[in-house]
Amino acid sequence: MIKVSKAADGKLKQQIVCGPNTFYSDEPESVGGDNQGPAPHDLLDAALGSCTALTLTLVARRKGFALTDVRVEVDHEKAADGSHLMHRRIELVGELTGEQREYLLGIANKCPVHKTLSGKIDIDTALI
Structure with missing residues (x-):
């Protein structure tokens, strides 16, 4: 199961937890994000x-x-x-x-x- 929640930092950045792995998704600055991860x-x-x-x-x-x-x-x-x-x-x-x-x-x-x-x-x- 994948769990997604708002990351502690960033405007739109999302924390993605997949088993033992954690990574992030975000949006480019041009659409209101901070570009701190792939869209x-x-x-x-x-x-x-x-x-x-x-x-x-x-x-x-x-x-x-x-x-x-x-x-x-x-x-x-x-x-x-x-x-x-x-x-x-x-x-x-x-x-x-x-x-x-x-x-x-x-x-x-x-x-x-x-x-x-x-x-x-x-x-x-x-x-x-």
Whole structure:
């Protein structure tokens, strides 16, 4: 479970507790924050990027591919209708064949966060 609360410092800064890890989210100064952490949409981009890299690394290890690193860049743009387009670029580092590279590209779309973002999402909200 993730727990979010107002951080002790900052105008909009939020403390995020995830198990034993604590980190922060904020907004840029241009929208009233102090820019002391990534904005929420940046965290969403980071979730997709890190899940992609982890998934490809694990699959390459299991297959015995000579993958030494995965570098992922993610950004997004918001359309006038409110929809979002995420751009993901993947760099596979290592002595890989063309076939292995294509295989891993297909696996990228099977990472759990990609599948979540591509599917139907329902959010149950309640006051506590």
